[in-house]
Amino acid sequence: MANKAGPQRPNGTAQAKICQFKLVLLGESAVGKSSLVLRFVKGQFHEYQESTIGAAFLTQTVCLDDTTVKFEIWDTAGQERYHSLAPMYYRGAQAAIVVYDVTNQDTFGRAKTWVKELQRQASPNIVIALAGNKADLANKRCVEYEEAQAYAEENGLLFMETSAKTGTNVNEIFLAIAKKLPKSETIGGSGSGQGRRLVESDTTAKTSTSCCK
Amino acid sequence: MYTLKKASLRIDESYLKCKNGCDYYGNEEWGGYCSKCHWERKKEARLEVVERGALKEKQQQSPLGFAKFEEKKRYQSDKKAKLLKVFAKSPNSKDRGKPESLFGPETGEAEAVHAEYQELFSKVGAKVETDIHKCIRSFYKKLLSDAENPLTSIDELSERAQNFYQILTARLDEENCYRGLSSEEKEQLIDYAEKYAMTCLYRILFCPATTTDEDKDLYIQKRIRQLNWVSAKHLDCGIDETSTEVHDLVYSSITELLGMDSTKAPQDKLGCVMRCCRKILHLMQKCVGGPTSADDFLPALIFVVLKANPARLKSNINYVTRFCNASKLMSGEGGYYFTNLCCAVSFIENLTYESLNMPEDEFNQYMSGKIIPSGTWESALIMCEGMHLINENLTIFGDLRKRHAAIMMEIEALKDEMIKFQDEMLERVSDLRENVPLELRPIREPMDIDAEDPAIADLPPPLSPQIVEERVQQPRPRSPRQDSPEWQIPSYPDEALVTVNYDIDLSDLSGGEASQADDQPMHHSLDTGSVASLDLFRTSPPPLPPSNLSLLDSNQISPSLPSPIKPLQSSSSPYQGFSSQGWQIPSIPCDTGTSCFEERSQKHLHEQGQQQLQHQPVQQNNVPAQDQENSLGVKILGNTLEALDSLL
Numbered sequence: 066m067a068n069k070a071g072p073q074r075p076n077g078t079a080q081a082k083i084c085q086f087k088l089v090l091l092g093e094s095a096v097g098k099s100s101l102v103l104r105f106v107k108g109q110f111h112e113y114q115e116s117t118i119g120a121a122f123l124t125q126t127v128c129l130d131d132t133t134v135k136f137e138i139w140d141t142a143g144q145e146r147y148h149s150l151a152p153m154y155y156r157g158a159q160a161a162i163v164v165y166d167v168t169n170q171d172t173f174g175r176a177k178t179w180v181k182e183l184q185r186q187a188s189p190n191i192v193i194a195l196a197g198n199k200a201d202l203a204n205k206r207c208v209e210y211e212e213a214q215a216y217a218e219e220n221g222l223l224f225m226e227t228s229a230k231t232g233t234n235v236n237e238i239f240l241a242i243a244k245k246l247p248k249s250e251t252i253g254g255s256g257s258g259q260g261r262r263l264v265e266s267d268t269t270a271k272t273s274t275s276c277c278k
Numbered sequence: 279m280y281t282l283k284k285a286s287l288r289i290d291e292s293y294l295k296c297k298n299g300c301d302y303y304g305n306e307e308w309g310g311y312c313s314k315c316h317w318e319r320k321k322e323a324r325l326e327v328v329e330r331g332a333l334k335e336k337q338q339q340s341p342l343g344f345a346k347f348e349e350k351k352r353y354q355s356d357k358k359a360k361l362l363k364v365f366a367k368s369p370n371s372k373d374r375g376k377p378e379s380l381f382g383p384e385t386g387e388a389e390a391v392h393a394e395y396q397e398l399f400s401k402v403g404a405k406v407e408t409d410i411h412k413c414i415r416s417f418y419k420k421l422l423s424d425a426e427n428p429l430t431s432i433d434e435l436s437e438r439a440q441n442f443y444q445i446l447t448a449r450l451d452e453e454n455c456y457r458g459l460s461s462e463e464k465e466q467l468i469d470y471a472e473k474y475a476m477t478c479l480y481r482i483l484f485c486p487a488t489t490t491d492e493d494k495d496l497y498i499q500k501r502i503r504q505l506n507w508v509s510a511k512h513l514d515c516g517i518d519e520t521s522t523e524v525h526d527l528v529y530s531s532i533t534e535l536l537g538m539d540s541t542k543a544p545q546d547k548l549g550c551v552m553r554c555c556r557k558i559l560h561l562m563q564k565c566v567g568g569p570t571s572a573d574d575f576l577p578a579l580i581f582v583v584l585k586a587n588p589a590r591l592k593s594n595i596n597y598v599t600r601f602c603n604a605s606k607l608m609s610g611e612g613g614y615y616f617t618n619l620c621c622a623v624s625f626i627e628n629l630t631y632e633s634l635n636m637p638e639d640e641f642n643q644y645m646s647g648k649i650i651p652s653g654t655w656e657s658a659l660i661m662c663e664g665m666h667l668i669n670e671n672l673t674i675f676g677d678l679r680k681r682h683a684a685i686m687m688e689i690e691a692l693k694d695e696m697i698k699f700q701d702e703m704l705e706r707v708s709d710l711r712e713n714v715p716l717e718l719r720p721i722r723e724p725m726d727i728d729a730e731d732p733a734i735a736d737l738p739p740p741l742s743p744q745i746v747e748e749r750v751q752q753p754r755p756r757s758p759r760q761d762s763p764e765w766q767i768p769s770y771p772d773e774a775l776v777t778v779n780y781d782i783d784l785s786d787l788s789g790g791e792a793s794q795a796d797d798q799p800m801h802h803s804l805d806t807g808s809v810a811s812l813d814l815f816r817t818s819p820p821p822l823p824p825s826n827l828s829l830l831d832s833n834q835i836s837p838s839l840p841s842p843i844k845p846l847q848s849s850s851s852p853y854q855g856f857s858s859q860g861w862q863i864p865s866i867p868c869d870t871g872t873s874c875f876e877e878r879s880q881k882h883l884h885e886q887g888q889q890q891l892q893h894q895p896v897q898q899n900n901v902p903a904q905d906q907e908n909s910l911g912v913k914i915l916g917n918t919l920e921a922l923d924s925l926l
Contacts, residue, residue: 087609090572099571119559120569122614139614140572144514146633147576150621157608186303 082132084248087139089155091179092164093172094143097198100229101164102138105239110230127243134243136160151179152186160192160242165213167197167226168205173213180220192245194223194238201228306624324429387477387542395470402463405455410467413449414475417442421475425482432489436600439475443603446471472603473543480542483601485593494592502587502626507644512634515577518565522666527561532586539589544602547594548612555615558582572618580622595620 090098099120104110106125121140126133141147141154155161161183165176176195183193195217197208210226217224223241227234296304302312311319399407421438424430450456450464459467476483485491510517518524534554538547558578562570588594598616599607607613625633631641643649 085609094573099569099573103569118556118563118570119575121559121572121575121618122611137609137614139617140575142572142576144573144577146514146635147621147625149628150576150624153617153621153624 082248083135084132084246085135085137086159086243086246087137087157088160088162088242089158090138090140090162090164091151091155091176091183092143092162093145093166093169093175096143096164096166096169096172097229098143098164099140101162101196101198101227101235102140104229104232104235106138108232110232125239127240129240129243132248134246134248136239136243151182155183155187155191158187158191159246160194161187162194162196162238162242163222164196164198165208166199167208168199168202170207173197173208177216180222184220190247192223192242193220194225194242196234196238197224197226198229200226200233201231306628320431324431327429388474391470391474391477391543395466398463398466398470402459402467406459406467409453409455410471413442413446414471417471418475418478421479422482425479425486428488432483432486432600435483439601440604442475443468443472443605468603469545472601473545476544476601477542484542484597485590489596491590491593491596494596495590498592498623498627499587499589502584504645505584505626505629507650508581508584508634510577510581512636513577513581514635515581516562516565516574517578517581520665521564524561524564527557527564528582528585531555531557531561531582535582535586535588538594544598545606547598548602548606548616551615551619552612554582555579555618576618576621579618580625583619583622583626591623595623 090102092098100110102123103120106123123138123140124135125138126135128134139154139158141151163176163179163183165172167173180193180195183191195213197210197213213226214224216222223238223245225234225238225241227238229235294303296302296312296315297310298312298315300312300315302314304310304312305316308316309319417438421435421442424435424438446468447464450459450467456464456467485495510519517528531554534550534557538550538554541547541550555575559570559575562574562578566574583591599620607616631638634641640649
């Protein structure tokens with residue numbers, strides 16, 4: 066019964082579990098959210114490809130040892146004026162990457178508020194990762210690695226300094242999230258029972274009714 | 279600049295918190311309360327409604343008790359809906375066999391949905407189809423009866439629908455008849471169930487009278503109308519307002535968004551949103567010059583919503599949120615775009631001077647319509663329209679100028695030619711005048727005719743046939759007198775031998791009837807002879823004498839043809855009786871047949887002939903001569919035919 070769903074997926078390997086996760090990108094505009102995703106999904110940076118019309122919604126599949134993790138990446142508008150709309154985006158998300166720009170102290174401050182908001186409003190077991198982007202611009206650095214590392218540890222976040230331009234740590238941060246995400250347990254009462262379609266453990270997932278719908 | 283931004287940056291924490299003062303965050307949808315407080319309040323309100331309903335029943339005689347008109351309206355429409363439901367439901371009990379007939383007025387649309395998924399059902403089989411229809415039917419009935427109860431809130435109905443989707447999903451995994459289906463097919467089945475049920479229930483579930491959806495629709499519509507001055511710049515949106523390509527994309531995305539109201543199933547509405555958003559992504563890619571990020575996308579979507587001002591926007595959004603399969607709204611591309619649309623609407627609802635980064639008084643002036651910014655979308659549109667027209671006209675003018683130049687060149691060439699022609703003609707005329715000076719001679723034309731006559735008189739050559747005449751007895755005296763035209767007439771049977779043959783045969787055979795025999799050839803010769811002679815006159819008079827001669831030659835042989843006839847008699851001596859009889863027997867029916875025809879047509883022919891004669895008085899003189907000659911020719915031909923028959 067548990068393995069029934071696996072082979073039925075046309076693109077899945079015989080015994081692989083397929084998990085789909087919703088991942089939200091948060092962060093001030095111009096910190097490189099979409100560049101980060103484009104690097105992760107398409108492996109490109111600044112190379113203009115006609116086929117890529119949008120980086121707002123993208124999907125990418127990552128293979129861990131015995132599971133296939135499918136990320137559904139929701140980009141959010143970073144402008145301050147749209148900040149209040151963010152809860153609509155991270156509702157039902159299983160993972161979030163809060164991005165800041167290492168060359169801009171303000172964006173780090175904003176990142177902190179995002180983290181705080183996520184911890185308070187998003188589903189309790191959401192996996193939050195902090196990404197200090199533009200790590201290749203070392204000479205312009207304003208946010209020290211140690212500072213961010215300490216903050217991340219304090220709040221239980223995954224943390225990496227990334228560079229969408231060079232590709233440093235881009236795949237790594239997504240892989241780390243994939244590893245940290247719960248892949249077999251039932252989903253907690255976050256009201257997002259239907260949001261995460263675990264093809265694998267669907268029967269158990271469906272029985273858990275959300276309490277505060 | 280940044281400080282200004284900063285000022286607008288944070289919404290006060292207390293604004294986000296629940297109004298009740300519990301430490302949870304509130305939600306705009308729930309009137310600023312957190313979910314728990316909201317539900318409690320709702321429960322209270324419902325109890326109140328129940329109490330009021332009881333009161334209402336007591337004082338049913340006085341419907342004037344309704345203070346608010348809207349409430350009254352809602353009550354009335356409720357009643358109407360119930361009545362409608364009664365009518366819609368009545369046929370159910372009668373023919374339960376057909377699942378389609380269950381759904382009353384929506385039968386046609388439901389069938390269309392069914393037809394859309396025909397391919398799927400042909401793949402999964404009839405068993406699955408009946409089972410899924412059973413599920414849909416039971417859900418439909420349950421929801422309908424729930425909806426009839428005025429105490430059931432729309433949220434409860436929504437919950438029922440969501441439960442139905444979940445139960446159905448579970449059923450698809452557990453039931454035996456669904457085993458072996460791929461997950462794609464299962465998903466399609468769930469889609470079908472949703473679409474089918476919602477198409478049928480649309481009338482009850484869309485913008486129900488128990489909710490304030492309609493008021494919200496009107497509010498947002500008014501609000502968007504008030505905000506018509508907002509330009510792309512205000513929203514930090516990089517739409518290039520002057521490019522026609524971008525314009526077209528904006529228009530098409532607006533059209534897609536407007537189309538949302540005309541569909542019924544939640545998925546279809548979601549599809550409209552998706553198409554709209556894809557177009558926006560496309561147009562932003564054109565404006566930005568790279569893949570569109572959410573930073574560009576959301577402002578553009580807000581802009582499009584502001585410019586589109588879709589009908590019943592809030593109702594549509596609420597309907598989709600309530601009755602679309604929640605798993606679709608929380609994830610997937612459609613879910614993402616729909617979330618963006620909700621965000622855009624929410625942004626428009628809560629839009630303040632801060633969110634547009636402008637001073638408060640300016641914002642207020644814009645909102646009250648006191649000032650209108652110059653760079654609005656409309657003015658840009660008007661400008662562009664003008665530019666577009668100018669460009670179009672310029673190209674047309676360019677084309678016209680080219681053609682005009684070409685025409686002018688041709689005119690010049692023609693003028694030159696005309697002048698040249700005139701000069702040339704003048705030159706020629708003057709040359710001719712010089713070479714051939716004009717001489718005036720006295721008119722001598724009658725003299726000329728007279729002069730020609732003696733020349734004709736010296737015409738012995740036509741007399742040469744006289745030599746031939748010696749052998750033929752009868753035409754001898756006449757032929758010399760006759761001119762060449764008359765001579766052609768005997769020649770005619772030679773040329774049109776095939777057609778004439780029969781007539782000649784008849785004349786020969788019915789030799790006893792002299793009058794007929796005489797008349798017939800005469801008419802015939804007149805009929806055809808005249809035509810032939812006319813033709814021959816005009817076309818080829820010179821070759822005629824030789825043909826005449828040849829005919830005469832052949833005729834010459836014919837009188838001396840007894841020798842061929844003799845061998846006929848000798849060779850066919852045993853058959854003589856038969857041959858003579860057989861020769862006559864077939865001819866008799868022919869004879870009688872034609873004679874009948876002749877008797878009838880004789881007079882007619884005669885008249886015709888006379889008419890022709892009247893028409894051609896010139897030939898009248900020659901008729902008797904022709905007659906005789908023809909009879910002779912006919913006889914000769916008859917002889918030759920006899921000979922030919924015998925030979926055959």
